[in-house]
Amino acid sequence: MRIIIKGGIWKNTEDEILKAAVSKYGKNQWARISSLLVRKSPKQCKARWYEWLDPSIKKTEWSKEEDEKLLHLAKLMPTQWRTIAPIVGRTPSQCLERYQKLLDEAEAKEGADLDLTGPTGGDAGPSADDVRRLRPGEIDPDPETKPARPDPVDMDEDEKEMLSEARARLANTQGKKAKRKAREKQLEEARRLASLQKRRELKAAGIELKGKKKKKGMDYNADIPFEKKPALGFYDTTEEKNRQIEPGFTNVHLHKLEGKRRSEINEEKRKKKQKTDSEGGVGFVPARASQLNKLKQAEQISKRRKLLLPAPQVGENELEEIVKIGFAGENTKAVVGETDNVSSLSDYTPSSTGLPLRTPRLIGGSLQTPRTPLSVRSLRTPTTERARLNRRSQVVKRDLPRPVHVDELTIDDLTYEGSEIEKIIDLEMIKLLKHDAIVYPVHGSKLNSQNLESIESFEEFTDELMNQAREAINAEIKITANESDLPEDWPKFEDLTxxxxxxxxxxxxxxxxxxxxxxxxxxxxxxxxxxxGYLVCYKVSRSSALVKKTLESFEEVEQAKIELDSFQSLNLSEKVAIPKRIETLQNEVDHLVRREHELQERYATLLNQKQEIQLRIEDLFAKTNGNA
Incomplete structure (x- = not known):
């Protein structure tokens, strides 16, 4: 089996097939175009078109402006030839080749100026063109940018087959739609010619027709849309003139004219049905309410999200050990059963941290105070915390207003004098106030060292004693309460307070x-x-600042005057020198224009000579083939 590697130098037949295929299929169907060429891929066909065969490609000599633009863009965007090419107006390969040629010429010129060219004989080294030229056996990496190779006289069988297939496929250059369009265009042209001939014949007979162009659509300036023309004849219009305009028809909303929508009708039906259900179902209220509750619960259950709990941190074995420890503590309490020893049987938890081997030192260097057994207290638990909160005074529990400064509060600050028992009660109240001010401080209060002593002297009672006291107070209130005395004494006390x-x-x-x-x-x-001192020296400092500012302004004015004189003298000298410069530049431009004309004429003569030589060669080649 013969393996064909796609690529290589392009031939004339391949170029012609590619041109015909592009004219038929366009510039987007490169896979279909490459199917006509056996040895070329879609990418190579596209590159060949955009690098060589495209009619918009400039293949003339480079001008000086293009060279300058190329060098400038190559300095700004080095190696970005695909970006530079559309700006210059050439292909990327042309830009690269021209840039390399300009570099070689600049290098050769610099070497000639510095006498670095070396010997010109056979001992000379290879030039840049020799280095880049392909050796025998090497493959051209970019054959799409090179001219096509002439076709051989005796073509291979696969090339002949490729030509015949391409000729057969490209013969039908029009599809069904194109043929139909061409046929319609031909009919339209025949119709136009027939109408033109008819008008000419009528004109020759003395009949002139003014052709009216039919406008597409409606001319709203000349015609009346939706016009209803009345019938021909005479009618009495007095009734129409005497007819009164309906006042209700003016300022009418659009929804009244259009009527109700289907959605509005359905909404009204739903509300009406809901109203009838609520009125007609009075006798079945319990059953209906239970049914509605069931529906609501079902809806809530359906809307309830799935409960996502974190992974357990304690295993089954650890839970069993905790339960065993709790049972052991309860059994011990049941065995002892005495109130004196219950407080010592609290729920102890083993400490997770080990005790230090030595007593830690404080910041000052002294040893820490030893921890006695009396200083060790059990940690807070929810039960003990709840009991502590219940032992608070009613003022703290209810968050009632309290005095801010209780440091100097004594028995003399009270508003009335009572018996000895009442004084004892008042002293206890003052102690309680100071205790609450320290333990539960009010916002804005300040603690004093004397208050700490009052905490130590404050005696806390157990819950049993407090309950007994409350019961005694309630019993005393029930005995001594007199409702008639309360309204008379309460306003006096309130006013005094x-x-x-x-x-x-x-x-x-x-x-x-x-x-x-x-x-x-x-x-x-x-x-x-x-x-x-600043206030005294303000006036002096202000005057010195004004003097300094005045001197600076004067210096700026003098400097501006010097610059003005300099620029005026420069303007006079430039007015004298500019015409001379313009004349010199104009002479150079004229010389360059003449030189360009001469070179263009020489190029034209050489081109004519080249064409004549090519014609002679073709004639000789034809004669030799004919003789053969």
Whole structure:
């Protein structure tokens, strides 16, 4: 089996097939185009078209402007020839070859100026063109940018088969739609010629027809859309003139004219049905309510999300050990059963951290205070925490207002004098106030060292004693309560309490105001001492600043005047020199234009000579073939 490697040098037949295929299939169906060429792939066909066969490719000599643009863009975007090519107006391969040629010429010129060309004989090294030229046996890496090779006289069988297949496929250059369009176009042209001939014959007979062009659509400036023309004849229109305009027809909304929509009708039906159900189902209220509750519960269950719990941190064995430890503690408490020893049988948890071997030192270097057994207390549990919160006073529980400053609160601050028992109660109340102010402080209060002593002297009672006291108070209240005395005594006590409170608050505010005033006076005195010198020197510093600013402005004016004189003299000298420069440049331009004309004429003569020589060669070749 013969294996064909796609690629290689392009031939004339392949170029002609590619041109015909592009004219038929366009520039997007390269796979279909490459199917006509046995030795070429779609990518190679596309490259050949855009690099060599495209009629828009410029194959003339490079101008000086194009060379300058190429060198400038190559400096800005090195090796980006596909980006540079559309800007210059050439193909990427042409840009690359021209750039290499310009570099070689610049290198040769620089070497000639510095006498670095070396010997010109056979000992000379290879030039840049010799290095880039292909050796015998090497494969051209970019054959799409090279001219096509002439076809041999005796072509291979596969090439002949390729030509015949391409000729057969490209013969039908039009499809069904193109043929139909061409046929319709031909009929339209025949119709136009027939109408033209008819008009000419009528005109020769003395009949002239003005052809009216039929407009597509409607001319809203000349015609009336949806016009209903009345029938021909005479009719009485007095009734129409006397007819009154319906006032209800003006300012009518669109939805009234269109009527109700289907969605609105369905919504009204649904509301009507709901109303009838609610009115007609009075006798079955319990059953209906239970049914609605069931539906709601089912809907909630369906909407309820799935419960996602984290992975358990404790295993089955650890849970069993914890349960065994709890049972052991309960059994021990049941065995002992005495109230004196129950407090010592609390739920202890083993410590996870080991004890240090030595007593840790404090920051100062001294040893830490030894931990006695009395200082060790059991940790808080929910039960003990709940009991502690219940032992709080009613004022703290209900979050009632409390005095902020309780440092100097004594028995003399009370508003009335009572018996010895009442004084003892008042002293206990003061202790309780100080205790609550320290343990549960109010926002804005300050602690004092004396308050800590009051905490140590405060005695806490057990829950049993507190319950007994509450029961005794309730029993005493039931015995001594008199409803008739309460309305008479309560307003007096309330008024006295409010007046005393306002007096204390006024005194506190006065003390604070005096402190703030003395503090403000001290700060003002300090500021006068600190900023007095600046206030005295303000006028002197301002005058010196104005003098300095005036001198700077004068210097700027002088500098601007010097620059103005310099630019004026430069303007005069430039006016004299510019015509001379223009004349010199114009002479150079004229010389270059003449030189370009001469070279163009020479190029034209050489091109004519080349064509004549080619014609002679073709004639000689034809004669030799004829003789053969």
């Amino acid at each position: 409010g007046i005393k409170q306002c007096q204390n608050q006024l005194e506190i505010n006065r003390n604070l105001m005096i402190k703030d005033a003395s503090r403000a006076a001290k700060l003002e005195k300090k500021l006068n001492i600190t900023l007095g």
